Amino acid sequence: MREDSVKDDDRIISEKLSGIARKIAVLSGKGGVGKSTFAMNLAVSLAALGHRTGLLDIDMHGPSIPTMLGLSQTKAHSDGNEILPIEIPWSENLKVISIGFLLENPDDAVIWRGPMKAGMIRQFIKDVKWGNLDFLIIDCPPGTGDEILSTVQLMGRGSEAIVVTTPQEVASADVRKSLNFCRKLDLPVTGLVENMSGFICPHCGEETNIFKSGGGEDMAKSFGVPFLGRIPIDPEVVNSGDEGKPLVRSLDHTGSAGIFFSIAENISKKSPAPKIQYGG
Numbered sequence: 001m002r003e004d005s006v007k008d009d010d011r012i013i014s015e016k017l018s019g020i021a022r023k024i025a026v027l028s029g030k031g032g033v034g035k036s037t038f039a040m041n042l043a044v045s046l047a048a049l050g051h052r053t054g055l056l057d058i059d060m061h062g063p064s065i066p067t068m069l070g071l072s073q074t075k076a077h078s079d080g081n082e083i084l085p086i087e088i089p090w091s092e093n094l095k096v097i098s099i100g101f102l103l104e105n106p107d108d109a110v111i112w113r114g115p116m117k118a119g120m121i122r123q124f125i126k127d128v129k130w131g132n133l134d135f136l137i138i139d140c141p142p143g144t145g146d147e148i149l150s151t152v153q154l155m156g157r158g159s160e161a162i163v164v165t166t167p168q169e170v171a172s173a174d175v176r177k178s179l180n181f182c183r184k185l186d187l188p189v190t191g192l193v194e195n196m197s198g199f200i201c202p203h204c205g206e207e208t209n210i211f212k213s214g215g216g217e218d219m220a221k222s223f224g225v226p227f228l229g230r231i232p233i234d235p236e237v238v239n240s241g242d243e244g245k246p247l248v249r250s251l252d253h254t255g256s257a258g259i260f261f262s263i264a265e266n267i268s269k270k271s272p273a274p275k276i277q278y279g280g
């Protein structure tokens, strides 16, 4: 892309994003830790709390947000100039856009090479018509590769990150890499979430820590970032995702739904997120 057209794009992107109060990138060290599940439940909860919320799914390794929201057959449309986010019939405050809404076949993106992905992300961020929002939640690809780097740079100043991890992942270097990535980019971390942390028996309610839990909290402390909470391994989380009926959509805010909600409430009260100063 020529240098002047990149500058034009950058100007358009920053004008477009200027109507969004908080842009939060949801990151994880690796795939399969529940990053998309968390991003989706956070966005639905924030919308239910009355915040105008956008959910942007740029996880091209497997855009799962359409399925989780029951929109797997939905295709995005444009008004001639811009891509229109999908409005969710059961949530007046939530709009969503996913690479999955633009693909003929959900597996198509997997074969794209790095530069193609980066170009797609740039175009996607530039072309979506969000309007004014209180929150934009971005479900990023896993890891700390070029795609996330370009996303965070395009999102610009004032962006924040939430890092999702699991008790097993805490033992690996991946989550540290994500936190160090934020530190290097001067990207404030709103907090760390430990997902799949313990199993609560649906019959007796007793909690079993299949893997050692609590490591996420220690890691958050060592990086000087807030710990947002632990979400247990919960069959309801899987079923609701597979069925396209988000757990937090119901008005019953007990169990895992209650945890997602209280994390969302907590985040909506916090501002701005602290930058990582030390540790790691």
Ligand code: ADP
Residues within 6 Å of the ligand: 028, 030, 031, 032, 033, 034, 035, 036, 037, 038, 064, 195, 196, 197, 231, 232, 233, 234, 235, 237, 238, 239, 241, 242
């Ligand atoms: P990622 O975006 O990190 O790749 P996903 O959000 O797609 O991960 O989740 C991977 C799988 O784990 C999905 O089948 C999802 O339903 C399941 N999952 C996520 N969080 C939980 C949880 N707390 N309890 C049980 N299953 C979960």
